[in-house]
Amino acid sequence: MTAPQGPPSEKPRSRRHDPGRRERLIDVTLDVIAENGVAGTTHRKVAAAANVPLGSMTYHFQGIDELLAAAFTKLADLTADGFEAALSAADGPRQAREAVVGLITGDLLGERRSILLTYELYALAARRPNLRLVTDTWMARSRAALERHFDPDTARMLDALIEGLSIHRALALNPMPVQTVREAVERIAPDS
Amino acid sequence: MTAPQGPPSEKPRSRRHDPGRRERLIDVTLDVIAENGVAGTTHRKVAAAANVPLGSMTYHFQGIDELLAAAFTKLADLTADGFEAALSAADGPRQAREAVVGLITGDLLGERRSILLTYELYALAARRPNLRLVTDTWMARSRAALERHFDPDTARMLDALIEGLSIHRALALNPMPVQTVREAVERIAPDS
DNA sequence: CAGTGCTATGTACATTTGTACACACCGTGT
DNA sequence: ACACGGTGTGTACAAATGTACATAGCACTG
DSSP states (O other), rough: OSSSSOOSOOOOSSOOOOTHHHHHHHHHHHHHHHHTGGGOOOOHHHHHHOOTTTHHHHHHHSSSSHHHHHHHHHHHHHHHHHHHHHHHOOOOOHHHHHHHHHHSSOOOOHHHHHHOOOOOHHHTTTHHHHHHHHHHOOOOHHHHHHHTTSSSSHHHHHHHHHHHHHHHHHHHHOOOOOOHHHHHHHHHHHHO | OOOOOOSSOOOSSSOOOTHHHHHHHHHHHHHHHHHHHHOOOOOOOOOHHTTTTHHHHHHHSSHHHHHHHHHHHHHHHHHHHHHHHHHOOOOHHHHHHOOOOOHHHHSSHHHHHHHHHHHHHHHHHHOOOHHHHHHHHHHHHHHHHHHHTTHHHHHHHHHHHHHHHHHHHHHHOOOOHHHHHHHHHHHHHHHO
């Protein structure tokens, strides 16, 4: 779905010389986590999904912890990138608010995967100091991006609102309509 | 910490006849999940923490899935109970808002554990239909409790805000001050 | 007070898992 | 051309895990 499948398919057998394999393994790992959860993510599942031998796992990553850390670091970086891009493109508070609405209500397909992975990250970060650094950096970047348009307090509130609304939209049977989302954003960040 | 430790200590050896053991196992399971995550929760760890033999696990629960489901169901029920109680005690919108602030900023000790378990539940519920029922019921109860004091749209917004603010307060290095939380709640649910 | 049925226990076992490691391959610089 | 160092591969193995099950003890009914 998201990660590229297998090496560019040269010969069916013997796919040696696969530059960028490490990076591809990280992408595939996120897919595996999204599907099976951290609890169900194993070296073997990732290897199978990426179509590489098991030994490749321990060669590229010190252990499974490093694999998970690398995957979640990439997730946080990419998500923060998108967040910053959407807000940078906005000009003025009006567009900024609409950008926030867009981020919350963004396409529920890819969004759902992202939210799901975020839970897993939060759950893991609570117990792993090195992942705490990842979530902290992520939050700091989000807040900074919001502060380009809103005062610091409002930025923090908006950040929390985005978090909560995203979760609710992902979990709820009938998600909150876009118009209501817009109303919530406007209440937190009024026309000043 | 939270769950009662071991049976009431009769004889050191042979603790047969332990009524309510099933319930105690559920409590201990939540403790184990909080400490090790769903990924690190095993029959043996729970059994050791509860001071019961391994065989007791498979006797009381069909499998580890049923154990996890029972634990998370209890978590959701208890949390929703507390939520309802806090809001029922409030009289008028003013007190209701303050109750919401209290729920968000509630003692960070027990709160932290609760939030942490919630991530785990969300992550698991995304893949397990029977747990989806648990989260749906929980959300419905929360919303209903809020609707005793606020109009439906505001209730949904508040519910999401509570979610987001709780997460941020649990994860952030320096959590948002109570006064700012109050301000956010007031912006979403103004004096009408 | 005897019997009956639920509860409790300990152990056994097949699977799965993380990880190590010895060997094969190939691009690259000399 | 050729060695060499990084990259890739397959397999092996100990540890941990979920689960089944035969046996044992206790409470409670009649």
